[in-house]
Amino acid sequence: MKAFPEKKVLITGAASGIGRSTAQAMGKMGCRLFLTDIDGDGLKKTVDVISDAGGKVCLARAFDVGDYQAMAAFAREVHEGYGSLDILVNVAGIALFSQVEDMRHSDWEKVIKVNLWGVIHGIECFVPEMIRAGRGGHIVSVSSTAGLIGLPWHAVYAGTKHALVGISEVLRYDLRKHNIDVSVICPGAVNTGLVQSVEIHANREVTEQTRALFLKIAITPEKVADIIIKSIRFRKFLVITSFDIKLFYFVKKYCFPLYHLIMLAMTRFMDKSLKR
């Protein structure tokens, strides 16, 4: 999949951050966009910005990606009105960092519902139709550094993001016969709404300091959008957006004893500084 103009692209999480930047960039490239997010006002803003710049948004609907019936209804609307997609970009996500003893059952459920079920719903409602259409295509899912590395305090978030890497790897091979490519994007720190909306069950003062530190190393969502587009164009599978995370992952793969020591130290540091 190399040429973008006129491609039909669905982007979840399009009201903010990486999703909005990707939608704007793809709008400028002449894609026909199908956008969704739970935040209706933010989604409308994205649509206005794209339309003002001459981009084409075919449909924009606000709903919870974790709600299967809502995703299935959206898929019916897309397929009946416009046919099958060319590109599916799963971006919507939320974050929650906590020690396991400070998490309620509802904390596990809400993160899994959006980050994992949301992506599964996108795949099950749109990919079979892409296969039937026989035109090939591309599926992108935005995972995270936490999809590759078991970062401290990230149990539920890392669980969902590792799952996206696993699902993507299987689909990469399963869908090859249909000429559908798969990319899984693992960003490091990105300066988006998530930095403020992340729920952290920890010492508030240290949390604010950590947030400020995070922002110092964060890249822009526009940069991630650019990386997503290049991943589609050059049919890249596993894409890590920052050099520091590439290095960290390299150490995990090729020098596990060192990785183990770093993880022990990092966990000790996080426990000491963040625990309430």
Ligand SMILES: NC(=O)c1ccc[n+]([C@@H]2O[C@H](COP(=O)([O-])OP(=O)(O)OC[C@H]3O[C@@H](n4cnc5c(N)ncnc54)[C@H](O)[C@@H]3O)[C@@H](O)[C@H]2O)c1
């Ligand atoms: N910001 C980072 O540092 C970072 C790092 C690694 C991975 N990511 C991943 O990138 C993706 C995009 O996040 P972002 O950084 O752009 O944050 P963001 O908060 O700016 O965007 C996330 C979007 O998802 C939407 N959303 C949340 N719950 C939803 C639901 N139930 N249904 C539909 N939409 C929902 C939000 O309304 C928001 O518009 C997420 O999957 C996140 O896990 C972000």
